[in-house]
Amino acid sequence: MCERTKKAVNVGLIGVGTIGTGVVKVFQQNQKVMEKKLGFPLKLKWVCDLDLERDRGVDLSSYNRTTDYLHILEDPEVDIVVELIGGIHPAKEIIIEAFEKKKHVVTANKALLAEEGEEVFKRAEENGVDLGFEASVAGGIPIIKVLKESLCSNNILSIHGIINGTANYILTKMEEEDMSFEDALKKAQERGYAEADPTLDIEGVDAAHKAAILATLAFGSIFSLKDVYTEGISHIKYADVLFAKELGYRIKLLSIIKKKRQEVELRVHPTLIPVTSSLAGVRGAYNALSILGDVVGHVMLYGMGAGMMPTASAVVADIMDIARDIAKGTSNRVPLLAHKKLEEVSLKPISEIQSKYYLRFSALDKPGVLSKISGILAKYEISIESVIQKGRKENGYVPIVMTTHEALEASMKKAIEEIDCLDIIGAPTTLIRIENNLIF
Amino acid sequence: MCERTKKAVNVGLIGVGTIGTGVVKVFQQNQKVMEKKLGFPLKLKWVCDLDLERDRGVDLSSYNRTTDYLHILEDPEVDIVVELIGGIHPAKEIIIEAFEKKKHVVTANKALLAEEGEEVFKRAEENGVDLGFEASVAGGIPIIKVLKESLCSNNILSIHGIINGTANYILTKMEEEDMSFEDALKKAQERGYAEADPTLDIEGVDAAHKAAILATLAFGSIFSLKDVYTEGISHIKYADVLFAKELGYRIKLLSIIKKKRQEVELRVHPTLIPVTSSLAGVRGAYNALSILGDVVGHVMLYGMGAGMMPTASAVVADIMDIARDIAKGTSNRVPLLAHKKLEEVSLKPISEIQSKYYLRFSALDKPGVLSKISGILAKYEISIESVIQKGRKENGYVPIVMTTHEALEASMKKAIEEIDCLDIIGAPTTLIRIENNLIF
Structure with missing residues (x-):
């Protein structure tokens, strides 16, 4: 290994x-x-894109330009390949080919890492090259490096994150501008915060991709999209936002990553969090993550979770990190997945989690209704914390809102199933989990 | 340079x-x-302290123990020396001796780095060893690594920080429990959040130490304590906390680090910040820093800024960081002060800053008073944003509170001097700067 501090490190950008x-x-x-x-x-040194003619507001003329990524992979001067085309294919093949040519890779591709990460990580290790993916989670927020390096003396106990800016923008608009989900989504699309097909964002898949990556780094065991229990926000009604507010909560699409003993909870779903918490104050397209380590306690990181420049900041941080290793003639200084050896952990099924719940029933406005509902809850050992019954009838039905103390998810699901079969109930009950022991 | 991945990296702890x-x-x-x-x-491998008998709640018997730090410096097996005795002397001498024996050093010593940093940094570089100082600023919050590495593609434009937990605890108590400064300080001392002699914390010196270190990393030019304009919180009255609240602000001991063109503002003083900002929500002994980079935009880091375990988390992160280099047979991977070459920047004198101000006059309750005060302000081109006049007389004087639009500090100082000479004024005017363009 020799220092080559004066020779340039060369980068090839694909996408x-x-x-x-x-x-x-x-x-x-x-x-x-x-x-x-x-x-x-x-x-x-290189920029590669299928369309090099489009006006991007930047002058590409001083770089080697190509529409064929192989030109970059075959250039022996290129040290670092930056993959920013997104999607699983052909991104995966390009990255693996780059590894095989002993190029280090930097990517922002959360879908690839969360869905095919195991193979990608293995191929990087086999080839002794580095893979930087700071930009894959929470844009400009340096969560990956903080987990891999700054908090490395800690056992990570939990991460609570608002890591999808589109969903957070929509929920913020619903609350602050008294909008329905549909209107808020439309506004997000008009403002460029949501795509024409917003499914990945509003159904929680994008957040679940990121949660899988974070859990992998936090716990040293590979998690993928299929391990994440995922619920989106498209069923959240404006009424829920209002009731939550009345109860002292705000609704956020929260990613929850927890380990107790060797058991991991990994879930993304709309969540009521106390309006006084810092996470509740995260508005619009911002992201934030609250991490609990057994040594450091709680640390929160907050910033722009997406967008051209914040995400580019993370990509270039990875490029510079790897370039420092190259200049020093070393590599793999920090293990790819934070841990050198992978750990055996088990995933807790969603049915086994304990949570507090917000429930909104749509019930007939007549005597005995509350007693029937609460009777079924009691049968499943679910104890009620608060009840709100008010507001106007809709087709003869009134909303009854309850919050519960901690209960087992499986019991809750059974209770709701039974309640929803009652003839006094007019529509499926809305269930939103509550997380109210947040420090931030 | 050879990899020595299987050989242990050895640490000696002094203090x-x-x-x-x-x-x-x-x-x-x-x-x-x-x-x-x-x-x-x-x-x-080693622990060194003048008193090894005291019960610390940890068993030291498995380490080599000594009261003489030279035993550690002279052990060729020791790779990293951790200096945690604090203070300038003999910490400085020990660290420099360690450098000369080619040992890497990790320290939490902000006073040393802010007052004698230039020599310490030079000696580390001369000896080709690394110096880790993550624990010197904001305890468990990984601000040093974030500045040196995660945001390395950015020009840092500003840092706003609450980086003294003691002062923040006192200000929080004053506001939340309606206390005077004196009572809140007493409470902080009882709870172990303030020392018997709290001067360094309440007079802003500790925050100024940290601000000097942050500015050094942010701007690549060495700043020291003497470069930081420093005002503490001991003159803040409960009345100011109340008036601030009425105006929509909270008072925080804020560290402000800004660069515009090549000119740096570096100051620590009580500051009115909007109650809706995230920084205003930082309570008790917590710390937070809001960083503005030209690429990433705003990023905020939030966590415990002091205390045994959060600070130890930062110390051990540095130890592990340096150990990774040792294992790879390299060193100085990231420049000590973030930048390889130091930059020429100039320091803006406090008299030349522009700020908005909160002013509390103690004036006789008679006609013409407001006109006299506002006449003098107008003479110095200071325009008034809001006025509150109410409340009970104290010795015949009433408080008049004003906030101003942006004005030049020098003009403000002259105006106050002139106003304080008026025979209608009963006590020196209280001036607190306002920072209300915070994103977080």
Whole structure:
């Protein structure tokens, strides 16, 4: 291993979409300060995209340009390949080919890592190269490095995160501007915060991708999308937002990652959190993560979780991190998944979790209704914390809102099933979990 | 340079006070998970303290124990020396001696780095060793690594921080429990949040130490305590806390670090910040920092800024960081001060800053008073944003509270001087700066 501090480290960028354009902008604006921090030259040598003609607001003429990524992989001068095309294929094949050519890779591809991570990680290790993926979770927030390095003396006990900006924007609009879900989604689409097909964001899949990556790093065992219990926000009614407010809560699409003994809870769902908590104050397209470590206690990170420049900041941080290793003639300084050896942990099925719950029943407004509902809850050992019954009838039905003390999810599901069969109930009961022991 | 992944990296700890005891606890509780993350053995070999008999609640018998730090410096097996005795002397001499014996050093010593940093940094570089100081600022919050690495593609534009837990605890108590400064200080001392001599904390010196270190990393030019304009909180009255609340603000001891062009503002003083900002929600002994980078935008970090275990988490993160380099046979991977070359920047004198101000006059309750005060402010081109005049007389004087639009500090100081000479004024005017363009 030899130091090569004066030779430039060369980067090839594959995919010049939004984030890729941001990366080019960072190189154009901040090359000087970046090299001042590195102490050696760092060069963006190649850009590759199927469409190089489109006006991106950046001048690509000073780079080698190609529509064929193989030109980059076959250039022996390229040290680091940046994959920003997204999606599983052909991103996966490109990355693995880069590994095989002994190139380090930086990516923002959460779907790939959460769905095919096991193979990708294995291939990186086999080839002795590094894979940077800071940009895959929470954009500009440096959560990956903090988990892998800054908190490395800790057993991570839990992470609570607002890690999907689109869902958070919609929920914020619903609350602050008294909108229905549908209107808020439309507004998010108009403002560019939601895509034409918003499914991945509003159904919680994007957050679940990120949660799987975070759990992998936190617990040293590979988790994938299928391990994450996922519920989106599309069934949240404006009425729920209002009732939550009345109860002192705000509804957030929360990612919850917890380990107790060797058992992991991994879930993404709308959640009532206390309006006084810092996470409840995270508005619009911002992201935040509250991490509990057994040594450090609670740490919160807060910032823009998406967008061209915040995400580019994370991509370039990874590039510079790997470049420092290259300059020092080393690699794999920090294990890819934070831990050198993988651990055996088991996943707790959602039916076995304990939670407090918010329930909104749609019931006939007549005597004995409350007694029937609460009787069934009692049968399943679910104890009620508070009840709100008020408001106007809708087709003869009134909303009855309850919050419960901690109960077993399986019991709760059975109780709701039984309640929903009562002839006094007019529509399926809405169930939202409550998380109220947040420090932040 | 050779990899020595299987050989243990050895640590010698000098100073087993609160933080030192925390470091021992981390090694005793989490050695297994730490080594799983490193992939090689990490051993606490030595502990050194003048008093090794005192009961610290940890068993030191499995380590080599000494009252003479030279035993550690002279042990060729020791790779990393951890200095946790605090204070300038003999900490400085011990650290420099360690450098000369080619040992890497980890320290939490903010006073040393802020007052004698230039020499310490130089000596580390001369000897080609690393110096970790994550624990010197904001305890368990990984601000140093985030500035040096995660945000390395950014020009840092500003940092706003609540980085003294004692002052924040006192201000929180004053507001939440309607206390005078004196009573809140007493409570902080009873609860162990303030020392018997609280001067460094309440007069802003501790925060100024940390601000100097942050500015050094942010701007790549060495700043020291003397460069920081520093005002403490001991003159803040309960009345100011109440008036601030009425105006929609909360008073915090804020560290403000800004660069515009090549000019740096570096100041620590009580500050009115909007009650709706996230920083205003930072209560008790917590710390938080809001960083603005030209690429990433705003990022906030939040957590315990002091205390045995949070600070030990930061110390051990540094130990593990340096151990990874040792295992890879490298060092100085990231420049000590984030930047490889130091930059020329100039310090903006406090008299030249622009700020909004909160002013509390103590004035006779008679006609023409407001006109005299506002006449003098107008003369100095200070325009008034709001006025509150109410409340009971104290010795014939009433409080008049004003907030101003942005004004030049020098003009403000001259205006106050002139106003305080008026015979209608009963006591020196209280001036508190306002920072209301916070994102977090």
